[in-house]
Amino acid sequence: MMIKTVKEQIFRSPYQSLAAIFQVTLAFFIISIFAVIGYGSQKILYYFESRPQVNAYLKDEAKTQDIDSLKLKLEQTGKVSKIVYSSKEDALKIYREQNKDKPILLEMVTAKILPASLEVSTTSLGSLKEIAEMLKSSTIIEDVNYQEDIVTTLGYWIEALRKIGLVLGIFLFSVALLTILVILGVKISQKKEEIYIYKLLGATKWYIASPFYAEGIFYGIVSAIFSWSLTFGLILYLTPIISKFFNGIALFPIPTDLILQSLGGLLLLGTGVGFLGSFMAISRFLKSAR
Amino acid sequence: MISFEKVTKNFGSITALSDISFEIEKGEFVFLTGASGAGKTTLLRLFLGEFLPSSGEIQVNGEKLSHIPEKKLFKWRRKLGVVFQDYKLFSDKTVYENVALPLHIRKTSSKDCDLKVKKVLEMVGLSERAGLFPSQLAGGELQRTSLARAVITGPDILLADEPTGNLDPKTAKEMMALFKEINKQGTTILMATHNCDIVDSFNGRVIELQKGKIIRDEKEAKYHKKEEKIEKNDD
Numbered sequence: 175m176m177i178k179t180v181k182e183q184i185f186r187s188p189y190q191s192l193a194a195i196f197q198v199t200l201a202f203f204i205i206s207i208f209a210v211i212g213y214g215s216q217k218i219l220y221y222f223e224s225r226p227q228v229n230a231y232l233k234d235e236a237k238t239q240d241i242d243s244l245k246l247k248l249e250q251t252g253k254v255s256k257i258v259y260s261s262k263e264d265a266l267k268i269y270r271e272q273n274k275d276k277p278i279l280l281e282m283v284t285a286k287i288l289p290a291s292l293e294v295s296t297t298s299l300g301s302l303k304e305i306a307e308m309l310k311s312s313t314i315i316e317d318v319n320y321q322e323d324i325v326t327t328l329g330y331w332i333e334a335l336r337k338i339g340l341v342l343g344i345f346l347f348s349v350a351l352l353t354i355l356v357i358l359g360v361k362i363s364q365k366k367e368e369i370y371i372y373k374l375l376g377a378t379k380w381y382i383a384s385p386f387y388a389e390g391i392f393y394g395i396v397s398a399i400f401s402w403s404l405t406f407g408l409i410l411y412l413t414p415i416i417s418k419f420f421n422g423i424a425l426f427p428i429p430t431d432l433i434l435q436s437l438g439g440l441l442l443l444g445t446g447v448g449f450l451g452s453f454m455a456i457s458r459f460l461k462s463a464r
Numbered sequence: 465m466i467s468f469e470k471v472t473k474n475f476g477s478i479t480a481l482s483d484i485s486f487e488i489e490k491g492e493f494v495f496l497t498g499a500s501g502a503g504k505t506t507l508l509r510l511f512l513g514e515f516l517p518s519s520g521e522i523q524v525n526g527e528k529l530s531h532i533p534e535k536k537l538f539k540w541r542r543k544l545g546v547v548f549q550d551y552k553l554f555s556d557k558t559v560y561e562n563v564a565l566p567l568h569i570r571k572t573s574s575k576d577c578d579l580k581v582k583k584v585l586e587m588v589g590l591s592e593r594a595g596l597f598p599s600q601l602a603g604g605e606l607q608r609t610s611l612a613r614a615v616i617t618g619p620d621i622l623l624a625d626e627p628t629g630n631l632d633p634k635t636a637k638e639m640m641a642l643f644k645e646i647n648k649q650g651t652t653i654l655m656a657t658h659n660c661d662i663v664d665s666f667n668g669r670v671i672e673l674q675k676g677k678i679i680r681d682e683k684e685a686k687y688h689k690k691e692e693k694i695e696k697n698d699d
Contacts, residue, residue: 182556186556367552368554370552371552371554372569373538373541374512374541374546374552375541375546375565375566375569375613376538376539376541376542376544376566376569376570377538377569378538378569379535379538381569
């Protein structure tokens with residue numbers, strides 16, 4: 175009986191129903207795109223964070239015990255996640271690999287002229303500067319360089335993106351909620367006379383309101399499925415372009431459980447928005463009439 | 465059984481009912497008469513719990529209507545049957561579905577529902593029309609559908625607001641025969657009407673309202689007061 179009533183309500187005014195679905199789909203789509211961008215940027219940041227962040231070039235006269243002592247000192251700070259020592263020979267190997275297509279450059283370089291180095295990864299971006307300073311102050315270090323700018327800038331961007339995403343998410347959530355509230359409000363006022371008859375026949379508030387709750391939830395769920403399909407369809411379509419652009423960063427494939435979690439999250443969001451919107455619409459009406 | 469005790473209803477500065485008091489016994493058939501705006505519909509709507517009296521009290525079997533919380537109002541309304549002048553049927557539901565609606569609201573099983581609907585449709589002579597929509601019915605049939613919906617749950621009290629207002633005299637007479645039959649089965653009926661022929665043919669109790677006040681409450685009465693009728697004959 176209720177399913178029949180909900181079906182009638184939806185198909186009796188198909189343009190209103192479509193407007194609700196499209197509007198909520200659009201809001202959910204933008205929310206999920208921001209969520210995906212957030213996930214991707216987190217991966218990119220992790221990629222940069224997990225790279226050797228500080229390269230310290232050792233002086234030729236640096237002794238093994240001095241190097242070990244420096245490594246120990248760095249580890250004792252608790253801010254270092256990994257230290258890799260590259261000898262002069264390792265440096266040459268890397269140089270050769272990087273310049274294998276340029277034989278002239280290879281001829282001119284020997285292990286002697288390349289410095290040994292320490293590649294230090296920190297546990298957080300905040301520790302980067304402190305570790306670099308510590309290395310600079312060491313007597314066995316010739317030079318230090320680190321990707322402070324790239325990572326810090328990226329950090330700022332991600333933080334800004336998160337804030338924008340949050341504000342936009344709240345705004346779009348409100349848009350979705352208001353859309354359902356307004357469309358169901360119109361439908362309820364169109365059914366004012368019917369609701370009046372139901373009341374006089376002894377219907378409970380739940381009996382009267384439940385088809386509207388179901389309709390609101392239906393819009394939410396359908397919009398969630400549409401926006402999820404659109405988002406991941408778009409990602410699938412853009413995968414080759416994105417992969418090429420972020421060459422070397424393992425963004426794809428997106429884990430299946432994450433895709434399913436997104437669907438679950440959107441369905442939850444849709445159900446919540448649908449229920450809340452319909453609840454607000456019907457409550458306003460039922461309160462006004464005894 | 466039903467008692468109105470000094471009931472007054474104001475809508476802002478307008479007094480729709482003023483100091484109304486009367487009692488109705490179980491199984492009585494009472495006509496509410498009076499010109500338009502006399503307060504008949506307001507009285508019925510107060511009885512339905514659509515709004516509360518400004519002062520006074522309505523009691524049914526000792527239960528005060530004003531004490532029924534809004535959440536429990538549906539329980540009170542389930543004890544009533546209502547018939548309207550404009551039928552108030554659902555245009556997208558068939559005769560059968562319209563009549564079955566109060567049973568659906570009460571979550572009656574499909575089997576019971578089917579039995580009751582068939583029985584009541586037979587009583588009002590609409591068995592052959594069960595599958596039709598309101599737009600396919602004549603005025604009398606619409607009102608019989610409305611009556612069938614009102615009595616399908618076997619209410620203690622039946623309220624009727626101008627039930628013959630849109631019907632021709634012959635059909636109105638047929639409708640009244642149905643009301644009489646329902647009343648015989650023990651249902652108390654409170655009917656607001658303008659139709660003097662019906663009231664006169666019935667010889668029942670008449671409560672006449674004028675500008676929100678009771679000006680007459682007579683048993684075995686006619687539509688017009690005796691003196692009014694004499695005056696008319698003299699003319």
